[in-house]
Amino acid sequence: MTDAAPAAKPVPLLVRIRESDMWHGFRSSPTTIVAALVTLVLTLGAVLAPWIAPTNPFDPAQVFLMNANIPPAWVQGGDPAFIFGTDDQGRDLYSAILYGMRVSLMIGVGGVLLAAAIGITLGLVAGYVGGRTDAIIMRIADVQLTFPAILIALLVDGVVHALLKGVPREQTVFGVLILSIGLAFWVQYARTIRGSTLVEKNKDYVQAARLVGLSTPVIMVRHILPNVIGPVLVILTINIGLAIITEATLSFLGVGLPPTQPSLGTLISIGNKYLFSGDWWIVAFPGFTLAAFVLAVNLLGDWLRDALNPRLR
Amino acid sequence: MKIRSMLLAAAAAAVLATTPLSAKTLRYANQGDLKSLDPYTLNETTTNAHLGNVYEGLTRRGKDLAIMPGLAERWETPEPTRWRFHLRKGVKFAGGEDFTADDVIFSADRVRAQGSNFQTRVPKDAKFVKVDDHTVDVILSSPNPILHSQWDTWYIMSKKWAEANNAAAPTPASATTPSHASLNANGTGPFRIESHQPGVKTVFKPNAGWWGKPEHNLTEVIFTPIASDATRVAALLSGEVDIIEPVPIQDIQRVNSGGNVQVLTGPELRTIFLGFDQVRDELLESNVKGKNPFKDQRVREAFYKAIDIETIKTRVMRGLSTPSALMIAPELFAFSKDFTRPKFDPDGAKKLLADAGYPNGFEVGMDCPNDRYVNDGPICQAVVGMLARVGIKVNLNAQPKAQYFAKVLKAGGYKTSFYLLGWTPGTFDSHNVLNDILGCRDNPNSSRGESNLGGYCNKKLDELTDKVLGETDTAKRNAMIKEAFQIAYDEYGYIPLHQQALAWGTSKSIKVAQRADNSILLHWITKD
Numbered sequence: 001m002t003d004a005a006p007a008a009k010p011v012p013l014l015v016r017i018r019e020s021d022m023w024h025g026f027r028s029s030p031t032t033i034v035a036a037l038v039t040l041v042l043t044l045g046a047v048l049a050p051w052i053a054p055t056n057p058f059d060p061a062q063v064f065l066m067n068a069n070i071p072p073a074w075v076q077g078g079d080p081a082f083i084f085g086t087d088d089q090g091r092d093l094y095s096a097i098l099y100g101m102r103v104s105l106m107i108g109v110g111g112v113l114l115a116a117a118i119g120i121t122l123g124l125v126a127g128y129v130g131g132r133t134d135a136i137i138m139r140i141a142d143v144q145l146t147f148p149a150i151l152i153a154l155l156v157d158g159v160v161h162a163l164l165k166g167v168p169r170e171q172t173v174f175g176v177l178i179l180s181i182g183l184a185f186w187v188q189y190a191r192t193i194r195g196s197t198l199v200e201k202n203k204d205y206v207q208a209a210r211l212v213g214l215s216t217p218v219i220m221v222r223h224i225l226p227n228v229i230g231p232v233l234v235i236l237t238i239n240i241g242l243a244i245i246t247e248a249t250l251s252f253l254g255v256g257l258p259p260t261q262p263s264l265g266t267l268i269s270i271g272n273k274y275l276f277s278g279d280w281w282i283v284a285f286p287g288f289t290l291a292a293f294v295l296a297v298n299l300l301g302d303w304l305r306d307a308l309n310p311r312l313r
Numbered sequence: 314m315k316i317r318s319m320l321l322a323a324a325a326a327a328v329l330a331t332t333p334l335s336a337k338t339l340r341y342a343n344q345g346d347l348k349s350l351d352p353y354t355l356n357e358t359t360t361n362a363h364l365g366n367v368y369e370g371l372t373r374r375g376k377d378l379a380i381m382p383g384l385a386e387r388w389e390t391p392e393p394t395r396w397r398f399h400l401r402k403g404v405k406f407a408g409g410e411d412f413t414a415d416d417v418i419f420s421a422d423r424v425r426a427q428g429s430n431f432q433t434r435v436p437k438d439a440k441f442v443k444v445d446d447h448t449v450d451v452i453l454s455s456p457n458p459i460l461h462s463q464w465d466t467w468y469i470m471s472k473k474w475a476e477a478n479n480a481a482a483p484t485p486a487s488a489t490t491p492s493h494a495s496l497n498a499n500g501t502g503p504f505r506i507e508s509h510q511p512g513v514k515t516v517f518k519p520n521a522g523w524w525g526k527p528e529h530n531l532t533e534v535i536f537t538p539i540a541s542d543a544t545r546v547a548a549l550l551s552g553e554v555d556i557i558e559p560v561p562i563q564d565i566q567r568v569n570s571g572g573n574v575q576v577l578t579g580p581e582l583r584t585i586f587l588g589f590d591q592v593r594d595e596l597l598e599s600n601v602k603g604k605n606p607f608k609d610q611r612v613r614e615a616f617y618k619a620i621d622i623e624t625i626k627t628r629v630m631r632g633l634s635t636p637s638a639l640m641i642a643p644e645l646f647a648f649s650k651d652f653t654r655p656k657f658d659p660d661g662a663k664k665l666l667a668d669a670g671y672p673n674g675f676e677v678g679m680d681c682p683n684d685r686y687v688n689d690g691p692i693c694q695a696v697v698g699m700l701a702r703v704g705i706k707v708n709l710n711a712q713p714k715a716q717y718f719a720k721v722l723k724a725g726g727y728k729t730s731f732y733l734l735g736w737t738p739g740t741f742d743s744h745n746v747l748n749d750i751l752g753c754r755d756n757p758n759s760s761r762g763e764s765n766l767g768g769y770c771n772k773k774l775d776e777l778t779d780k781v782l783g784e785t786d787t788a789k790r791n792a793m794i795k796e797a798f799q800i801a802y803d804e805y806g807y808i809p810l811h812q813q814a815l816a817w818g819t820s821k822s823i824k825v826a827q828r829a830d831n832s833i834l835l836h837w838i839t840k841d
Contacts, residue, residue: 088691259694273541273543273563277563277567
């Protein structure tokens, strides 16, 4: 009996990826490939900003007002030292975009992760415990759904800054923005997870786990969570784009990052002042970067959704 | 039935469309908002101008800023310390109350009460005596020949109305709940407030019962704040508003080439400056503990020399500013030319800081409005950059003027370490600057230094200020003013930056008198 059925050889990871449906779907869609490339390049640029940016726009000592409002290098009056020109304080826009992208990305990812953590926890509890707990959590979610996310974020930002009176804005703004975005976006996760949990909790393996005597938290985290997490990945990806836009909107409205540490939204807000005077580059390049990144992330999210949807296979 | 109602609607619309032939609605947008209507909350030119359409002082100023009779028909000084004001008869407040001497006395108490931002307007120890219903005597403890020119923006309120509405006390700028007087107005002026949503929209209507002869032809004025430069310009270009203040300097050319809109420019009397907290033993917002670096003159001098005012002029102000060595505009003081700014010298600044014991600089918080003065936010940012190069790390807190003033003014406890402010002397005279901005703040019973947010103090300067007030000989007076300014200049008490330029954007169908103090007054506006 020992040599009857040779144990299945473990397939190397790379081969598994290469032969998977997802990889196939990825390769056969040029849009997705471009989106992935754009995301990769911009993310790398953001992560490596301190090493590849010519100047550090967050360091006021490296910014010279004499260089203010210089057009991009290829336009008349441009300076080759500033490829995309400079803003009203003389910051190199190329560096500012790289650093701004970094800030936007950190806040976007941080906010989405926080939202997912809150949403998944509450969704699991609501779905598994049910009853009154479920009703309370889901009604809160319903109420919150009637507000636009940006309004919630503005509200949270306002309340937290009012509570933290006296603390310099520069020190708190990062955490406040992540919190605002986290609290604004958790509902989607909670609803998705709750729905799947309701289906899963009556399945045999959950019953079995219960019979063995496992505690409720262990069943929720070890047994149900891995089976309901799939759709969350899709929401996560798409929400990163949304979160970055939300951050940019907050900064554009002046409640986000201060002009001394600009994110993409702050840069667009600064540039907006100069739209009528012909200094188009201050708003154009950060705007284009933001649009490109959000579009690329959304396209990736679409691909992920299609790839994970069994009905489309 | 349906057709009939449609016909009715069409007829109604036609009536509505034809009646406004005579209706002239002016739409006015400013970069800053109008929060409180209480005329003693915030002593700030824009707010004073808004409220000056509704309220009036005993005196007022003409288009050339000359003092004219207001609610007082005439006045005389029988002796140097006694002023007699003869009040205008038959004047009524918009709410119907008669204007009498009681209202003047009530307003004098209210303007000096705690929470008022106009305490320097009326001397604390001045006695108001009612001679009859339309005559008031003001008895001073020391002569003040310019009393009447301090009173054009001390607006008179109705005693009856204020007391009936529980608004006998002034509303402080830091108030969190609005009083009746901050949401409603009841003045004697050419306009009345039809509706007021703080910070959103204010509608003015002409006051039919005004005693004067209207020089405007408006039937309604809608004021809205538009903080965003681009949006404000777009609103003017599209005809959505008729007048904006200010036109962002980067857009002046664009507006002037716009066809039916234009920019009215001129020099402004306002001086923009930086100030330091020199009172506290430890700064509120700094990493230096146990001492206050700004008490050291070398630190103040270093800050002064680290600032490259010419670059701010060419880059941030696009040439539309006049760098200033004094805390007053050259138009207002004859000897201004005798003062020059110390040279921009970052190396010297570093050395001064090292001498003062800060070879590696220090950290300090800075308060700055971002919707009050021309390019105030960018100026502060530029200052942050310039100070960074001499080793000072500035944590900039730039916020809208409502929050900014609530924090830094007297009502908010002067909670600032380093700040940017602009000042136009309300009397257009040096004494106001010496008293309100450069005067010591140490006597709690005196209103001296009310707007001296950092508390710069020199007793010799205060003595000169008092002498200046009583002096009538112009040459002597100017010599004393010069001496006083010299003291503050030598001690680097403040860092004057520049005088900004006026820039109002108007539709060409509007005629408006541009006053050099940047006040947009509605009763000098006509619309075709």
